[in-house]
Structures are given as C-alpha cells and as structure tokens.
Amino acid sequence: MAHLELDKVSAAYGKLRVLDGIELSVAKGETVGLIGPSGSGKSTILRVLTGLLKPETGSVRVAGETINFDKPADIRTLRNRTAIVFQQYNLFQNLTVLENVMIAPIKVHGRKRSEVQAEAENLLEKVGLANKLESYPDQLSGGQQQRVAIARGLCLKPEILLLDEVTAALDPELVSEVLDTIRELAAEGMTMVIVSHEMGFIREISARVAFMADGKVVELGAPADIFDAPNQDRTRDFVGKILRH
Amino acid sequence: MGGFFSELASLATYHNIVFLAKGALTTIALSAFGCILGGLFGTLLAVARLTSGWLSWPLRAFALVFTEFFRRVPFLVTLMLCFFAFQFGGFDVSTLTVGCVTVVLIGTAFLAEIVRAGLQSVHPNQWHAAAAMNFTLLQTIRYVILPQAWTVILPPAFGFFILFIKDSALASQIGVVELTYVGKVFNNRGFSAGVSFGVILLAYFMLSYPLSRLGAKLEKKLGTSRTR
Numbered sequence: 236m237a238h239l240e241l242d243k244v245s246a247a248y249g250k251l252r253v254l255d256g257i258e259l260s261v262a263k264g265e266t267v268g269l270i271g272p273s274g275s276g277k278s279t280i281l282r283v284l285t286g287l288l289k290p291e292t293g294s295v296r297v298a299g300e301t302i303n304f305d306k307p308a309d310i311r312t313l314r315n316r317t318a319i320v321f322q323q324y325n326l327f328q329n330l331t332v333l334e335n336v337m338i339a340p341i342k343v344h345g346r347k348r349s350e351v352q353a354e355a356e357n358l359l360e361k362v363g364l365a366n367k368l369e370s371y372p373d374q375l376s377g378g379q380q381q382r383v384a385i386a387r388g389l390c391l392k393p394e395i396l397l398l399d400e401v402t403a404a405l406d407p408e409l410v411s412e413v414l415d416t417i418r419e420l421a422a423e424g425m426t427m428v429i430v431s432h433e434m435g436f437i438r439e440i441s442a443r444v445a446f447m448a449d450g451k452v453v454e455l456g457a458p459a460d461i462f463d464a465p466n467q468d469r470t471r472d473f474v475g476k477i478l479r480h
Numbered sequence: 481m482g483g484f485f486s487e488l489a490s491l492a493t494y495h496n497i498v499f500l501a502k503g504a505l506t507t508i509a510l511s512a513f514g515c516i517l518g519g520l521f522g523t524l525l526a527v528a529r530l531t532s533g534w535l536s537w538p539l540r541a542f543a544l545v546f547t548e549f550f551r552r553v554p555f556l557v558t559l560m561l562c563f564f565a566f567q568f569g570g571f572d573v574s575t576l577t578v579g580c581v582t583v584v585l586i587g588t589a590f591l592a593e594i595v596r597a598g599l600q601s602v603h604p605n606q607w608h609a610a611a612a613m614n615f616t617l618l619q620t621i622r623y624v625i626l627p628q629a630w631t632v633i634l635p636p637a638f639g640f641f642i643l644f645i646k647d648s649a650l651a652s653q654i655g656v657v658e659l660t661y662v663g664k665v666f667n668n669r670g671f672s673a674g675v676s677f678g679v680i681l682l683a684y685f686m687l688s689y690p691l692s693r694l695g696a697k698l699e700k701k702l703g704t705s706r707t708r
Contacts, residue, residue: 285611285612286611286612287608287611287612307533311614314611314612314613314614315614317612318612318613319612321605321608321609323605325605325606325608325609326609327606327609327610327623327624328606328628329624329627329628330623330624338623339613339614339615342615342619342623343613343614343615343619391613
C-alpha cells in the first residue's frame with residue numbers, strides 16, 4: 236500500500252492555480268525526488284502534505300486513510316505523521332537551538348523532557364552542531380540553521396519526512412554532511428519527499444523522480460529514465476539545461 | 481513667589497494631604513484597572529481575531545466590532561454611556577464602579593489593537609512552522625509569537641498606559657473623586673489655580689514617570705530583537 240497518495244490534487248493561492256491535478260504516490264520507505272523550474276508547484280505539494288494549504292479538489296491519503304482537510308482532527312493526524320524542513324528553515328527566533336528541537340516533542344507530544352533532551356542533543360551532534368546548543372538562530376549561518384531544522388524535524392519522529400531545498404543555503408563543504416544525514420535516513424527506511432535543485436543528489440538518492448512544470452507532474456520515473464532518457468520534451472529541455480551547467 | 485509657597489504651606493494640612501492621597505489612589509486604581517484588565521481582555525480579543533474556521537466566526541466578529549467601536553467613541557461619551565446604562569438598568573452602583581467599567585472597556589479596545597498588531601508583526605513562517613508541528617493556536621502564541629512580539633507591543637502599550645493615566649481625569653466629570661477632581665476642590669476652596677493644579681500636575685508626573693521607566697526597562701529586557 237502506498238504510504239502517501241495524491242489523487243488529482245489541485246490547489247490555488249487565491250486565484251493563482253499552483254497545483255493542477257497532481258497524481259503521485261510514495262511507497263513506504265521510498266524516497267521520491269521532485270524537480271522542476273521555480274514556480275512549478277514542488278514546494279506547494281509539501282505545503283499540502285503538512286496541511287498548510289488545503290487542496291481545492293482531489294484527495295490526499297496517508298497509509299490508506301483519506302485526509303479531510305476541513306476536519307482539524309484529520310489535519311492533526313496528517314501533521315503527526317509528517318515533518319517538514321522548510322526552505323527558509325523557519326526556526327523559532329526566540330528559542331535556542333536545543334529548545335527549537337525540543338519544544339514540539341515536549342509541548343505537543345507531551346514527552347518527558349529528559350528523554351527528549353538526550354535525543355535532541357544526539358541529533359544535533361549527528362548534524363555537527365553539538366557546540367551550538369545554546370546559540371540562537373540569528374547567531375548561526377544559513378547552513379547551520381538548515382541543519383538545526385533537520386534535527387528539529389527528526390526529533391518529531393515522523394513517518395514521512397518532507398525536505399524543501401535543504402541544500403540550497405549550504406556552503407559546499409556542508410552539503411555533503413547534510414546529504415550524508417539524508418542518505419542515512421533513506422537507508423533506515425524513512426519515507427521521504429525531497430524537493431531539490433541538486434540534481435546529482437536527487438538522482439542518487441531517489442527511487443523515483445517526478446519532473447514538475449506548471450503545477451503538473453509532467454513525467455515520473457526512475458532517475459536514470461528521467462535524467463538520461465526522458466519521454467517528454469519539457470523534461471528533456473529542463474534536464475538538458477541543468478546538466479549543461 | 482513667596483505667596484505661592486506660603487499658600488502651598490497652608491494647603492498642606494493633614495486633611496488636604498489625605499484627600500489628595502485618596503484622589504491619587506483612585507487615579508491609580510482607575511489606570512491599573514484599565515491597563516491590567518484591559519491588557520488581559522485585550523490580549524484575549526487579539527487572539528480571538530486570529531482564530532480561523534467557521535465555528536469561531538462569532539468570536540472574531542465580536543472582537544472586531546468591540547475593538548473598532550470603543551476605539552472610535554470618545555472617552556467621555558463612553559463614560560456617559562456607561563453611566564446611563566447602569567442607571568437605565570436600575571443598578572445602584574458608585575460612580576467609581578462606572579469609571580472602572582469604562583476604563584476597562586476602553587483599555588481593552590486599545591490594547592487589543594496594539595497586541596494584535598504585535599502578534600501579526602511576527603513573520604508568517606514562524607506561524608507555519610508551529611502549525612506544521614501541530615502547535616495549537618494558544619501554544620503558538622505563548623511559546624513562539626508573543627515572545628517575539630514584545631518588541632512591537634511594549635512601546636505603544638506603555639505610551640498608551642501613560643496617556644491612560646491622564647485620560648482617567650475625565651472620570652471627574654461624573655463625580656469620581658480622582659486627582660483632577662481633587663484639584664478642582666482645592667481651587668473651589670479658595671486656593672489659587674496655580675497652587676491647586678500645580679500640586680495635581682506634580683502628582684500626575686509622579687505617577688507616570690516611574691511607569692515610563694518601567695516600560696523602558698521591560699523593553700530592554702524582553703524586547704531584544706531576534707526576528708529577521
């Protein structure tokens with residue numbers, strides 16, 4: 236059974252249609268990469284999957300259960316199963332690194348502070364920030380904040396991890412560290428949807444890649460097919476331009 | 481000048497000083513009521529305006545109408561409105577009670593707007609992150625938004641508190657014996673306007689100055705900007 240299933244999902248910001256009949260399913264433990272030009276709707280899919288944007292039509296199913304976006308209980312379930320790492324990190328500016336990672340497990344999930352703290356410190360060490368526990372987000376570089384955001388997402392113990400351009404703000408030396416962390420997660424069997432412009436990484440880590448344009452999934456397939464032998468002109472065009480760099 | 485001081489000395493009888501102190505206490509009570517209860521209710525209204533979903537629309541509508549109405553009606557008119565509303569309803573309450581209810585109504589409306597503006601000044605991505613992690617609205621406000629909104633809330637709030645101490649003088653119009661009323665009584669007893677109101681002026685300053693110092697202190701302590 237698909238872990239995550241989008242069926243003819245359309246969504247709009249006001250009058251601007253951003254998703255137009257999205258069909259996408261992600262199996263349990265699978266990593267799916269979303270690529271495509273800016274404004275093609277990649278990040279919007281992640282926003283739908285965290286209940287931040289309600290689809291106009293179509294349905295979203297998680298582990299076979301259809302999410303009713305008008306029911307707060309359904310939205311809560313959806314959000315308990317997923318964790319998102321935002322492109323802009325969205326760390327809480329008033330909290331330290333450690334508190335950022337700990338607050339939701341403690342306050343929302345009601346877990347024990349001591350237990351969460353051990354886990355949070357462990358995660359932060361894993362992303363190379365063991366010496367920044369007491370720092371505030373504005374004292375960190377973009378790449379460091381990005382890694383805090385990843386640790387924060389993981390501390391929620393999600394079934395499904397949604398990553399939005401997690402390497403966009405990283406300096407080249409750190410990209411590999413973050414990518415290693417993500418690789419590990421994939422190997423551990425986390426279900427992931429990854430939006431990225433890092434084509435080499437998408438190609439390596441994804442079981443399948445979806446190429447998106449104008450709010451539609453233009454082509455979906457194995458990385459080798461999408462990058463080396465795309466069926467659609469639109470995909471060939473995009474991949475060609477990207478790989479020429 | 482000698483006349484001023486000798487007059488001041490003759491004003492300083494035990495009876496007058498007690499009278500003045502009582503007036504000051506009433507002014508403090510009115511201001512404190514308006515600022516503290518107004519701040520509390522105002523925060524509730526501000527939060528009510530940030531709710532979403534169709535179930536809570538009456539709450540939002542009430543908050544909006546209340547805030548907009550009492551911010552637009554002059555203090556004195558609200559005071560008269562309350563005064564006659566109590567009379568019409570057949571409630572036999574003191575003018576001080578009427579004054580207290582009025583200041584709470586006005587304080588609530590103004591502080592609701594100040595708090596709302598502060599809450600909304602925090603970057604939307606902070607709200608999104610909290611929502612995606614299943615924070616409730618109240619958790620989001622308490623742990624994430626309010627701590628970042630102090631910078632925006634405190635300066636206008638304390639500005640309002642200080643204005644408010646002075647505006648409470650209008651309660652003298654319905655016979656509440658607060659500072660301004662005391663000044664009028666001194667004046668009517670034959671003391672010159674300069675001495676009567678000079679003393680009152682000093683009393684107002686002594687009330688509002690520590691408050692603005694407190695505001696500045698709090699701004700320093702809570703208002704360290706961490707928003708980008």
